[in-house]
Every structure is written in structure tokens, then in C-alpha cells.
Amino acid sequence: MKREKNTWTRALKAALGTLYSMTPMLLAVIGLVGLFQTYITPEMIHSFFTGSALYDTLIGTVTGAISVGQPFISYIIGGGLSQQGVSLYAVTAFILSFVTLGVVQLPMEYTLFGMRFTLVRNLLSFLFSILVSVMTVWTLEVLL
Amino acid sequence: MTVSEREKSFGRILLLIIISLYLLATLFDPASAGQALMKSLSVLKNIAPVLLIVLFLMTLLSAYIQPQKIFHYLGRKSGLKGWGIALGGGVLSHGPDYLWYPILSDLRARGVNEGLIVAFFYARSVKVPWLPMMASYFGIAFTVILTFYILLAAVIQGKIAEKIIPPQSTI
Missing domain, CATH: 1.10.287 (Helix Hairpins)
Incomplete structure (x- = not known):
């Protein structure tokens, strides 16, 4: 019983130590989130779209990657874009990259996982945001 | 760690x-x-509550879960159960990605397959609590199809990453 308590205490101290060491990085990312949420507004995101499905899909992926916030914000912005006539390909790519890509967390990902992992994961997420959006809209069009 | x-x-x-x-x-x-x-x-x-969950999981991992067990369930040869755990964990995990970085980099150092970590991250884009809201904006069919493709894409990306990223296990 005492041995188990010691194991638990030691593990808790180690975990607290790890999180404490990461505090500056975590605070930096959170600070960056606040800046992005303030300076990258939904109006700014809306202004990037042109009406061309191909170009807008790419823009949707990029703007999703630089946006931050709760997922529902991407649905609200995506819904607004859709009402403005922006293609569903672009809206889907935006929603997807909003949650799968994150420019603000790149420095932390790079520090903990290394350059190769970060590069591969983010490049794959970027490409698949486009692919998944195309497949989703095609399937939707075939089925409905 | x-x-x-x-x-x-x-x-x-x-x-x-x-x-x-x-x-x-x-x-x-x-x-x-x-x-x-x-x-x-x-x-x-x-994020404070999620941070507490992460702290608890890190403690649990460090205290009771042997690296050999992790390697068995989530290593390169873990098979279907490894992919199931990665996708299920990704879908059910809450909070921003960066909160999960410490525990995932720890798991990676203990021998977890890099492909499973990549799949976990992509599966996190299925946000269960927000699915009803997505359905209300874009329809149920859109939500179901997108969720299916996200999970499929998570596995494909994981498989590609497995080939490209060399293992980092320290055990």
C-alpha cells in the first residue's frame, strides 16, 4: 500500500515537473491564440474568397489553418460563406483545416515532435483537407 | 518523461x-x-479542466503502464486494435491539440507508432459534441459523409506517416 502510494507520488511529481517545464511554451501558444482571435476576424476571412471553386478550396484550407477557436466558430463562418455563394468544396476545406491544422501551435509541435514529424503531419493534413472536401461534396452530389 | x-x-x-x-x-x-x-x-x-485530465493520464502512464504494454497495444505491430485505439481516442479526446502534445510525445518516446499519433490527431477533427450543430448548418448527410471520410483519411495518413517517419522508440 505504502509502496503504491510512493509510486503514485513519484509519478505525479514527474508529470507536474514536465507540465511545469512546458508552461512557458503553453502560455506562449495561448497568448498567440488570443492575438489571432483578435486580429484575424471572420470579416477578414470572408474577404479572401473569390467565387472560383478551385482557388477558394485552397484559400479555405489556408484560412482554416490560420484561424483559431472552438469548432462551432468554423461552422458559423462556413455557413456564412455558403450563403454568400462560396462553393461547398471551399467551405468543407475551411471547416476541416480549422480543426486539423494550426499555425499557432506549430512551434510547440516542432519542439516536442521534431521537424520531420511536424512537416509530414501538417503536409498530410493540408493535402487531405482538400481531398476529403472534394470526396465529401462528390459523394453528397451522387447520393442526393 | x-x-x-x-x-x-x-x-x-x-x-x-x-x-x-x-x-x-x-x-x-x-x-x-x-x-x-x-x-x-x-x-x-x-483548458484548465483538460489540463487536469492530461496531468492525470501522464501520472497514470508513468506509474502503472509498462513501456512493453504500450508497445504491444500501440506499437508498429499492434494491428487493428492499435488503429481502433488511435481513432477512438482521437474522436473522444477534448481540448486543443497542443494540450495533448506532452502526453503524445511521451508515448512516442515509449514506442508508440508514429502513424497512430498522426491518425489520432486527424481523428480529433470529429468533434462529437459539435456534430448536431454541424448537422443543423450543413445537413445530416453532409455530417455523416464528412465524418466517414475523416476517419478513413486518418488511417490513410497514419499509414503514409508510418512509411515516412522513422520510429523514435527509446525502449
Whole structure:
């Protein structure tokens, strides 16, 4: 019983130590989130779209990657874009990259996982945001 | 798990840069700087419960879960159960990605397949609590099809990453 308590205490101290060491990085990312949420507004995101499905899909992926916030914000912005006539390909790519890509967390990902992992994961997420959006809209069009 | 000196100093430098950005913003646009600070504080308040979950999981991992067990269930040869755990964990995990970085980099060092970590991250884009809202905006069919493709894409990306990223196991 005492041995188990010691194991638990030691593990808790180690975990607290790890999180404490990461505090500056975590605070930096959170600070960056606040800046992005303030300076990258939904109006700014809306202004990037042109009406061309191909170009807008790419823009949707990029703007999703630089946006931050709760997922529902991407649905609200995506819904607004859709009402403005922006293609569903672009809206889907935006929603997807909003949650799968994150420019603000790149420095932390790079520090903990290394350059190769970060590069591969983010490049794959970027490409698949486009692919998944195309497949989703095609399937939707075939089925409905 | 230990955080290297390089990682610690990188974190400090990054924090200094962000503080400088806030100071600059305060100088030129104090209202927006204040707004950004309030938003950051709100994020901090929101992630606190998830941070506690992460702390608990890290403690549990360190105290009771042997590296051999992790390797068995989530290593390169874990098979279908490994993919199931990665996808299920990704879908059910809450909070921003960066909160999960410490525990995932720890697991990676203990022999978890890199492909499973990549799949976990992509599966996190299925946000169960927000699915009804997505359905209300874009329809049920769209939501179901998108969720299916996200999970499929998570596995494909994981498989590709497995081939490209060399194993980092320390056991």
C-alpha cells in the first residue's frame, strides 16, 4: 500500500515537473491564440474568397489553418460563406483545416515532435483537407 | 518523461516574443491588445479542466503502464486494435491539440507508432459534441459523409506517416 502510494507520488511529481517545464511554451501558444482571435476576424476571412471553386478550396484550407477557436466558430463562418455563394468544396476545406491544422501551435509541435514529424503531419493534413472536401461534396452530389 | 534544455529554452524564447508582441500591440492599439489578453485568459480558463485530465493520464502512464504494454497495444505491430485505439481516442479526446502534445510525445518516446499519433490527431477533427450543430448548418448527410471520410483519411495518413517517419522508440 505504502509502496503504491510512493509510486503514485513519484509519478505525479514527474508529470507536474514536465507540465511545469512546458508552461512557458503553453502560455506562449495561448497568448498567440488570443492575438489571432483578435486580429484575424471572420470579416477578414470572408474577404479572401473569390467565387472560383478551385482557388477558394485552397484559400479555405489556408484560412482554416490560420484561424483559431472552438469548432462551432468554423461552422458559423462556413455557413456564412455558403450563403454568400462560396462553393461547398471551399467551405468543407475551411471547416476541416480549422480543426486539423494550426499555425499557432506549430512551434510547440516542432519542439516536442521534431521537424520531420511536424512537416509530414501538417503536409498530410493540408493535402487531405482538400481531398476529403472534394470526396465529401462528390459523394453528397451522387447520393442526393 | 523529461523536457530537454533545448525545448525549455525554446519555450522561454517563444514566450518572450509573444510578450513583446503584446507590448507592441499595447503601444499602438491598447484596446485590441486588452481584448487579445482577455481572450487568452478565457482560453486558459477553458483548458484548465483538460489540463487536469492530461496531468492525470501522464501520472497514470508513468506509474502503472509498462513501456512493453504500450508497445504491444500501440506499437508498429499492434494491428487493428492499435488503429481502433488511435481513432477512438482521437474522436473522444477534448481540448486543443497542443494540450495533448506532452502526453503524445511521451508515448512516442515509449514506442508508440508514429502513424497512430498522426491518425489520432486527424481523428480529433470529429468533434462529437459539435456534430448536431454541424448537422443543423450543413445537413445530416453532409455530417455523416464528412465524418466517414475523416476517419478513413486518418488511417490513410497514419499509414503514409508510418512509411515516412522513422520510429523514435527509446525502449
